[in-house]
Amino acid sequence: MKLYDYGMAPNPRRVRIFLHEKGIEVPRETIDITKREGRTKEFLAKNPMGGIPVLELDDGTCISESVAICRYFEALHPEPPLFGATPAEIGEVDMWVRRLELYLMFQVGLVWIHGHKLTAHLLDQNPATAEFGRARTHAFYDILDKALEGRDFIACNRFTAAETVALPTLDFACQLVGVPYKDDHTNIKAWHDRMSARESSGA
Ligand SMILES: N[C@@H](CCC(=O)N[C@@H](CS)C(=O)NCC(=O)O)C(=O)O
Structure with a gap:
């Protein structure tokens, strides 16, 4: 393998x-x-x-x-069950994984491909598409911030696959693409700090 x-x-x-x-x-x-x-x-x-x-x-x-x-x-290797252990947990993790892929990563990707100087040589960039992706990214940050209110993790109140999708996406968005969440997204910021402090973050 x-x-x-x-x-x-x-x-x-x-x-x-x-x-x-x-x-x-x-x-x-x-x-x-x-x-x-x-x-x-x-x-x-x-x-x-x-x-x-x-x-x-x-x-x-x-x-x-x-x-x-x-x-x-x-x-x-079913343990620990990062995609959920019960039907309800499996549904909850999958819901968040799909949201993070479709409403965050895909949108950040539009900004990366259509609005970043490092990808400009790859295609005919469309600034309006980049702006669309930027607006959708910010709309999702609002939703994620609200969902994280009073919670340590995105789903199931423990570390799941949702974290493994969200952390690299947020680092990519904030550090490379230039679409960071806002200062008043304090729940995302607290989650981001906690996940970045885990040993797995450096894997
Ligand atoms: N949906 C795919 C996306 C894969 C993807 O876009 N990979 C990027 C790196 S993050 C890549 O290989 N880009 C270079 C290329 O597509 O040639 C996944 O989740 O694995």
């Missing part, structure tokens, strides 16, 4: 945090996405969408999509 990875990128970091919280070690190989190594013909045979993370199993099966890779490991 091998995990194709890149240290600086948010989606593979989700998997590394998840594995660390589970106490699982997996051999890794770096794919330098800044050199477009995730877009070579050979790599596209592993993941036709391009990019990382990709988990290659010993029989050659390739699983891409960070959340799908985490689900594979949850099935292999």
Whole structure:
């Protein structure tokens, strides 16, 4: 088994945090996405969408999509149950994972692709799309901040896959893309500080 990875990128970091919280070690190989190594013909045979993370199993099966890779490991090593332990918990974690992917990561991605100077060489950027993504990101921050009121974690009152999706996304949004949450999002800030202090954050 091998995990194709890149240290600086948010989606593979989700998997590394998840594995660390589970106490699982997996051999890794770096794919330098800044050199477009995730877009070579050979790599596209592993993941036709391009990019990382990709988990290659010993029989050659390739699983891409960070959340799908985490689900594979949850099935292999059910403890601790990071995708929920009861039907209600499973629903709650999945609800937040989908919200974080669709209403946060996707929107931040629009700002990254259409509004950042580091991606300008890749496409004809559309500033209106970047602005749309920025507005949607801020709308989601308001919702997330309210949801975190009086809670230590996003779902189930304990560390779950929702945290593994949210932390790299927030760091990406705040540190690289330039769409940070506001100072008055104090619940997000407190959650962000707590999650950043966990050992898994540095995985
Ligand atoms: N939805 C995918 C997104 C994968 C993705 O966009 N990966 C980025 C790194 S964070 C990448 O490889 N970008 C370079 C490329 O697409 O060539 C997931 O969750 O794994």
